[in-house]
Amino acid sequence: MNGEFGPDLMRLDSRSVPYRVAENGLRIVGVIVLSSLFGNSQGLSGVLVFVLLGAVAVGAYELAYVRRFTYKITGDTFDIQSGVLSRREREIPFERIQNVDIAQNVVQRAIGIAEVRIETAGGGASEAQLRYVSRGEATRLQELISDRKQEGTERDPGAADDILFELSDRELGILGVTSANFRFFGAIVVLFSLVGSAGAQRTQAAFPEPRMQLLLLLGPAVAVGALVLLWVLSGVQAVLRYYGFRLLRHDEELRYERGLLQRYNGTIPLSKVQTLMVRENVLARAAGYASLAIETAGYSPGQGSDSVESAVPIAARERVFELCKTIEGTDEFEFQRPPKRARTRYLARYSLIVAGIVAIAAGYHALSGRLDDWYLAAVLLVLVPPAAHLKWTQLGYHYDDRHIVTRRGFWTRRTTIVPYYRVQTVSDSQSVFQRRRDLATLAVDTASSGGFWGGEAVALDIDVEVARALREEVHDRFQSSITRRAELLETPTTGESVESPLGGESPVTDGGRRRNG
Amino acid sequence: MSDGDESRDSATGVGPDDSLPSDSEETAGSERQMEKPGGPSAGDETGQPTGPAVDTATETGTDPAEHTNDAVAGGTTDGGQPARGSQNSTFDSRVDGALQAISDGERRIDPGVLLEYTTDRRDLDPSVQYQWGLWTAIVAGVLTAFVTGLISAAGAPVVLGGVALVVLFGLGAGWVTLRYRRWVYQVREDSLYLERGVLVHRRTHLPYVRIQHVDTSRGPVERWLGLSTLVVYTAGSRGADVSVPGLKPEEASDLQGRVKRLAIEAEGGDAL
Numbered sequence: 103m104n105g106e107f108g109p110d111l112m113r114l115d116s117r118s119v120p121y122r123v124a125e126n127g128l129r130i131v132g133v134i135v136l137s138s139l140f141g142n143s144q145g146l147s148g149v150l151v152f153v154l155l156g157a158v159a160v161g162a163y164e165l166a167y168v169r170r171f172t173y174k175i176t177g178d179t180f181d182i183q184s185g186v187l188s189r190r191e192r193e194i195p196f197e198r199i200q201n202v203d204i205a206q207n208v209v210q211r212a213i214g215i216a217e218v219r220i221e222t223a224g225g226g227a228s229e230a231q232l233r234y235v236s237r238g239e240a241t242r243l244q245e246l247i248s249d250r251k252q253e254g255t256e257r258d259p260g261a262a263d264d265i266l267f268e269l270s271d272r273e274l275g276i277l278g279v280t281s282a283n284f285r286f287f288g289a290i291v292v293l294f295s296l297v298g299s300a301g302a303q304r305t306q307a308a309f310p311e312p313r314m315q316l317l318l319l320l321g322p323a324v325a326v327g328a329l330v331l332l333w334v335l336s337g338v339q340a341v342l343r344y345y346g347f348r349l350l351r352h353d354e355e356l357r358y359e360r361g362l363l364q365r366y367n368g369t370i371p372l373s374k375v376q377t378l379m380v381r382e383n384v385l386a387r388a389a390g391y392a393s394l395a396i397e398t399a400g401y402s403p404g405q406g407s408d409s410v411e412s413a414v415p416i417a418a419r420e421r422v423f424e425l426c427k428t429i430e431g432t433d434e435f436e437f438q439r440p441p442k443r444a445r446t447r448y449l450a451r452y453s454l455i456v457a458g459i460v461a462i463a464a465g466y467h468a469l470s471g472r473l474d475d476w477y478l479a480a481v482l483l484v485l486v487p488p489a490a491h492l493k494w495t496q497l498g499y500h501y502d503d504r505h506i507v508t509r510r511g512f513w514t515r516r517t518t519i520v521p522y523y524r525v526q527t528v529s530d531s532q533s534v535f536q537r538r539r540d541l542a543t544l545a546v547d548t549a550s551s552g553g554f555w556g557g558e559a560v561a562l563d564i565d566v567e568v569a570r571a572l573r574e575e576v577h578d579r580f581q582s583s584i585t586r587r588a589e590l591l592e593t594p595t596t597g598e599s600v601e602s603p604l605g606g607e608s609p610v611t612d613g614g615r616r617r618n619g
Numbered sequence: 620m621s622d623g624d625e626s627r628d629s630a631t632g633v634g635p636d637d638s639l640p641s642d643s644e645e646t647a648g649s650e651r652q653m654e655k656p657g658g659p660s661a662g663d664e665t666g667q668p669t670g671p672a673v674d675t676a677t678e679t680g681t682d683p684a685e686h687t688n689d690a691v692a693g694g695t696t697d698g699g700q701p702a703r704g705s706q707n708s709t710f711d712s713r714v715d716g717a718l719q720a721i722s723d724g725e726r727r728i729d730p731g732v733l734l735e736y737t738t739d740r741r742d743l744d745p746s747v748q749y750q751w752g753l754w755t756a757i758v759a760g761v762l763t764a765f766v767t768g769l770i771s772a773a774g775a776p777v778v779l780g781g782v783a784l785v786v787l788f789g790l791g792a793g794w795v796t797l798r799y800r801r802w803v804y805q806v807r808e809d810s811l812y813l814e815r816g817v818l819v820h821r822r823t824h825l826p827y828v829r830i831q832h833v834d835t836s837r838g839p840v841e842r843w844l845g846l847s848t849l850v851v852y853t854a855g856s857r858g859a860d861v862s863v864p865g866l867k868p869e870e871a872s873d874l875q876g877r878v879k880r881l882a883i884e885a886e887g888g889d890a891l
Contacts, residue, residue, distance in 0.1 A: 223854060399854065525826070525829075526826075526829045526853045526854060526855035526856075527823055527824060527825050527826070527829065527853060527855055527861075528823070528824045529821055529822055529823035529824065530821070530822050531816065531819050531820060531821040531822075532819065532820040532821075533818060533819045533820075534818050534819075537820070547853075547855040547856060548855065548856060549853075549854035549855055549856060550856060557855070557856025558856055570822075573822065573824065577809075577810060577824045577826070580826060581809045581810075581826065581828075584826075584828050584885075
């Protein structure tokens with residue numbers, strides 16, 4: 103894609119009018135039908151009139167929307183004019199674009215249209231949503247934006263797509279099996295067993311008949327059934343979402359595509375990568391598999407997790423760390439664990455939780471007179487030491503001359519890799535309980551927007567002296583990495599575009615990008 | 620027990636400093652002399668005491684002798700503000716180190732700017748305690764009313780509500796005092812450094828390169844008390860805005876100027 107693009111006004115694909123009408127029309131008609139059903143309806147004809155009026159209004163609006171939506175590509179910005187009643191003109195500088203995503207669901211694939219989303223670091227939602235353009239135009243835009251972003255660096259015109267990762271059927275199967283949310287599972291088990299035991303107490307007193315005994319078995323059975331159903335559903339969802347996943351390297355850019363029904367296709371410029379996060383839940387960890395999330399600053403935290411998942415859904419652990427090496431130039435990690443006294447914190451914390459459960463059971467017993475065996479809840483104390491130990495074993499941190507890496511979580515272990523030059527703030531904190539044990543928590547914040555868990559590397563409960571030293575260390579390394587970056591960026595250009603010509607500065611900041619530079 | 624607390628306990632006061640000059644230029648000038656490593660020990664005497672009668676506690680720890688000899692704690696301060704120099708006795712050495720880094724080419728900040736704009740560790744204005752105290756009193760009052768309601772509903776003597784009142788307001792007062800005493804900020808050579816927190820002690824580096832914009836804001840209560848808050852925004856994923864409360868308005872705009880200048884000086888691209 104290297105033709106001349108004049109400042110021609112481009113429009114959305116005309117096929118998007120009927121699709122948009124159908125999409126929004128169905129929603130509006132549904133609302134009308136529902137409201138007429140629940141309200142005092144004026145009869146079928148009244149509803150029909152409303153539906154027709156609504157359909158005409160929607161059709162006119164959508165036609166106007168599509169006709170009034172224009173975009174054009176200028177020298178260094180992507181301009182959009184949109185809006186039916188209130189007009190909006192937006193210019194997005196190419197060098198500030200973080201991600202360009204293409205999404206297509208089944209219907210859109212059949213019609214041949216696609217949605218293009220352009221993300222920058224600012225704002226709360228996607229900065230540009232083209233709904234919809236033709237599939238070919240979507241690809242062209244994606245190519246063109248990545249071309250424009252890299253102007254200024256010497257670009258290898260013959261750069262071929264380099265397949266970094268392709269999801270095999272076997273891995274897809276493993277993904278389906280291991281993509282269960284175990285926190286949720288645990289909650290369900292506890293809930294059902296509580297309900298079951300409470301029900302048992304109650305019914306035993308009242309109905310000692312065999313039929314009731316059968317019903318008692320139903321509680322655990324329903325719990326197991328719900329678990330299996332959830333597991334299957336989340337597995338199917340994961341398989342649909344990641345079917346045909348491929349991660350490509352296209353020059354200084356990563357590209358991924360995935361999805362069976364809803365097809366996604368996105369770009370992640372290597373220069374915009376903020377953090378990497380390796381996730382392994384219990385099952386995947388046991389099987390030696392992990393997933394990798396490549397986080398940029400592009401998506402806002404509130405956005406649907408559907409679009410955020412620009413990640414390798416599952417791969418053998420070695421493979422994942424190899425990818426980390428390619429993308430971010432990481433070395434082997436040798437994790438330091440927090441001191442053993444940190445375990446006493448979790449011991450105390452979990453014991454308190456168990457004490458709370460016992461207290462609740464006792465209170466229930468005192469108030470209702472049921473649940474005679476309330477003190478049996480104290481048996482949970484047996485689980486406390488292993489739980490505390492298991493939590494502790496998964497904690498760790500590692501740092502070398504380019505990255506700080508932290509790890510935490512038993513049910514889902516999250517390893518966050520932060521290059522020093524992505525650090526936003528560094529802080530250490532000490533709660534009252536940590537002060538008693540001379541422990542502290544180090545938090546390294548970045549601008550990445552990887553949902554609730556993303557963005558921040560947290561070294562939990564490390565020695566207070568270590569935490570302080572590490573805070574200064576990370577900060578110092580950050581400052582020198584920034585200085586080196588600025589120097590390298592300033593020499594070729596005049597410093598006006600600091601972020602884009604990353605090819606030239608790779609020798610210092612990371613090893614992974616050196617290959618193409 | 621953190622060493623921060625120990626230093627607070629051990630260190631006593633610092634001699635009566637200059638009051639805060641109203642003009643930020645003057646402040647900057649006096650700061651330059653104050654922070655010059657190995658500068659004359661009487662450097663801060665040159666600060667012009669022209670400003671309004673500002674509590675000297677806001678400028679604790681600016682005496683250069685403070686950094687070299689904490690044991691010599693001369694004079695008293697009216698606020699009873701202990702100097703926090705001892706924990707930060709490395710200030711001069713850090714400035715030296717930064718200057719060294721500049722000459723080595725590891726830092727690219729102008730040494731003059733560095734000396735002019737950095738500050739020593741500073742406390743908030745004591746009157747911020749009234750600001751926090753007001754909110755704490757409201758919360759404590761509501762809680763007291765609630766607890767008293769519960770007590771009377773349970774049939775216990777309502778006098779117990781008085782006990783709740785004393786306890787809650789005592790806790791609130793303790794929290795406000797501790798919070799004030801914990802708060803320290805410092806304009807360092809490459810980051811804004813903050814220490815704060817009562818239950819959770821937090822120390823944060825906020826590098827200038829990462830700053831997106833800097834605000835000063837004054838709510839109604841702050842205007843009434845003659846206070847101002849500085850808010851520094853980063854692109855971080857959480858805690859993206861960090862505020863320094865309890866500053867005199869002139870102090871806040873001076874701090875804003877310093878941070879702004881250092882952020883411009885730091886030139887770090889789009890700070891992502």
